[in-house]
Amino acid sequence: MSSNQILHNNKGSSESVEQGKMKVGSGAQEAGKGRSRMSENIKHGYHLVEGKMRHAMEDYVFAQFKEVDDENELGLFAIFDGHLSQEVPNYLRSHLFDNILNEPNFWSEPESAIRRAYRITDSTILEKAAELGKGGSTAVTAILINGRKLIVxxxxxxRAVICKNGVAKQLSVDHEPEREKKVIEDRGGFVSNFPGDVPRVDGQLAVARAFGDKxxxxxxxxxPDVVTEAIDDQTEFLILASDGIWKVMSNEDAVKCVRGIKDPRTAAKHLNVEAISRKSTDDVSSVVVRFR
Incomplete structure (x- = not known):
């Protein structure tokens, strides 16, 4: 796994970052953490483990606090899970947040800016298909504005799951082909449902929405589905994780797994290790953001 698989650098961030590579069993691992300067109680940690599938690692993580000016700070967090591709999730890691923040109405209408940036980024990926290949990637992004407002x-x-007073709340939407079957069929496609397999778009892809896949x-x-969540005194932590976690754990399982662990990097690692112990063979990646 290349060190470029993580974009978690110090340039423009609010806190120096600790990160490192490990090898445990047969899966290469990478981890890191950071802290907000605006709100010292807010910290993040991430951890990735390469799965046992017959392909190179395709999960990419972005995790960074970014000081915008003396009065504004953004927490930028994301999981990009590629399929048939390292190039597309890597492109998203390098460009999606820049595209969002470059939208002129980001501060006044952030949800609209995010939707437009997602569309622009996907269009660019499709235009670069000769360079980036035929594969694609899912994405879940979270932008924390001044420690008080979270946009997922x-x-x-x-998936993104937030914990408030011990209660798990899913903030993202699982875009499953069966749930969006009518829309796919209205576009001229179909959803296969073969015995022993999951539903797939045109018999190929097990998600109904993604970047790329020309x-x-x-x-x-x-x-994207976009939701805004207020961060209040009841908010404990946020989990972002790839489907390698959610295939074997419920939202409640994940919250219970990490709630008692104060260090977010340790919490992210513990979550991944638990998923592997439950026989997840996919790449697993998680970001944990602690608010208190």
Missing amino acids: ANVGDS SLKEHLSSE
Whole structure:
């Protein structure tokens, strides 16, 4: 796994970052953490483990606090889970947040800016298909504005779950082909449902929305679901994780797994290790943001 698989650098961030590589069993691992300067109680940690599938690691993470000016700070967190591709999730890691923040109405209408940036980014990926390949990627992004307002967007089945007073609340939407069957069929596609397999768009892709996937794009959306959540005194932590976690754990399982662990990097690692112990064979990646 390349060190470029993580974009978690000090340039423009609010706190120096600790990160490192490990090898445990047969899975390469990478981890890191950071802290907000605006709100010292807010910290994040991330951890990734390469799965046992017959492909190289395709999960990418972005996790950074960014000081905008003397009065504004952003926490930028994301999981990008590629399929048939390292190039597309890597492109998202490098460009999606810049595209969002470059939208002129980001501060006044952040949800609209996020939707537009998702569309623009996907269009660019499709235009660069000769360079980036035929694969694609899911995405779940979370933008924390001044420690008080959280905006989550996603396409695909990577997931965001927040914990308030011990209660798990899912903020993202799992874009499953069966749930969006009518839309896919209205576009001229179909959803297969073969015995022993999960539903797939045109018999190929197990998610109904994704970046890239040029050969399926006529039947596949990249429109994100976007939700805004207030961060208050009841808010404990946020989990972002790829579907390698959610295939074997419920939202409640994940919250219970990490709630008692104060260090977010340790919490993210513990979550991944638990998923592997439950026989997840996919790449697993998670970001934990602690608010108190």
